[in-house]
Amino acid sequence: MPVINVEDLTDKDKALMEVNQLKTEVKLERWLTSKCCEEIKEYIQARVEEDTLVKGISEEKNPFKEKGGCVIC
């Protein structure tokens, strides 16, 4: 894989690179946003019950719980 030395590129080289990049990107096949949104929703809903930061966690099960400390009687 040839390593480009970016320092050697002229402004024209960079402009040409940009145009070539855009020519590649314009050909992309794009999905309907509705299909993408459905996938994201389904992905989240399938996993949200196991998501500790959403559901919370009981003191006993929490690996980061405060250690059993002193009890003041």
Add this chain to the structure above:
Amino acid sequence: MGEMEQLRKEAESLKDQINAARKAVQDTTLQEAAAGVAVVGRVQMKTRKTLRGHLAKIYAMHWATDSKLCVSASQDGKLIVWDSVTTNKVNAIPLKSSWVMTCAYAPSGNLVACGGLDNMCSIYNLKGKDGNVKVMRELAAHTGYLSCCRFISDTEIITSSGDCTCILWDIETGTQKTVYAGHQGDCMSLAVSPDFNFFISGACDFTSKLWDIREGTCRQTFPGHESDVNAIGFFPNGNAVITGSDDTTCKLFDLRADQELITYQDSSVMCGVTSLAPSLSGRLILAGYDDFNVNIWDALKAERVGVLAGHDNRVSCIGVSADGMACCTGSWDSFLKIWN
């Protein structure tokens, strides 16, 4: 017409075509699609641990894949590997250059890396034979600061730089395998896809780019932000990208639709995003800001559902552990906090 003018016009015309193609597939927004989903309840997390030990601003942190250890980098010139459960320091690694801006933990747990204004990425072996942590490699070739680095494996790492490029390195030989050029501004952060085939970069040209690691090519470019993109991460399914910017917003871009699906913003949020991380399921997006807080966003509804307030200075870095059990924040106040 001069050549430059011709190229400029051609670029504009292509950008217009891309915008039209994006609009043509835009049959709904994420908010519309999620209209039937209830907003997630108020999220209230507590600081469970405070990791004390750095003597200056913390610039970066990264969880190990075991969800217990993590590494942090501070401009006190140290990398510290912490056991987040016991709060013990497993390693305190003195750095040659204290101007560190990023750090990373290898998926294997064997190596950590860091870099910054020295323009280099230094690799440290945590599992050396004599128990001492030593510099294993210094990866030098960038002509600007190292803003971010992420390991692909123990033999490959990707770096992003203020010289506007990203590089894939062979750690064993210390050489560049691939240079990813195309951004027109400093590259500020990067994230590797869950399948390790792609990575995304956010830059000061206000765009994010998706790169094919092996082909060395840029697949897609996401414009939309109105200022520097400081933070970037993959949505857990690997098919969407979350970005955070100096324009005070976070955005979610879908790779298959090739466009933004939603923006996370609020009129009360008036400062830049420094860092972000999604929760395990992707339902929450935790974002650190210049105003010392972390805002927690409902990813589907774009509503702020919580705040992590506890630092006395800018939150510079944030990470959610691989098992999703906790979030770690690092701050210019020199502390890291573990929340859940």
